[in-house]
Amino acid sequence: MRMLAVYDIADPKRLSRVAKILKDYGVRVQYSKFEIDPQGEAAFAVLRQRIAEVIDADADGVKFIPLCRRCRARTEIIGQGSDPDLDRPFKIL
Numbered sequence: 001m002r003m004l005a006v007y008d009i010a011d012p013k014r015l016s017r018v019a020k021i022l023k024d025y026g027v028r029v030q031y032s033k034f035e036i037d038p039q040g041e042a043a044f045a046v047l048r049q050r051i052a053e054v055i056d057a058d059a060d061g062v063k064f065i066p067l068c069r070r071c072r073a074r075t076e077i078i079g080q081g082s083d084p085d086l087d088r089p090f091k092i093l
Contacts, residue, residue, distance in 0.1 A: 001044065002067045005034045010059040017054045018062065021047070035067070 005022050009015035009032075019028070025047055026036030038044040044064075051062050 004065040
């Protein structure tokens, strides 16, 4: 269940906390974008809850965009960037 997580967080302290949470599930591919692989619905539910506890829903936003296998295979990168290796083990807290 690989996804692209993108966010816009108004407060620098909350932004840092959201980024730290997302690092537990994947790798940063751009400043406010992570490719994540929550390893199932239960882990994704935990991730959503952790994010919800940090953000201010009136000022911040986090979007999870599913990346199907076919779409990932068609990904093109122009300039800097690489295809992250999400097959390595992750520590989910």
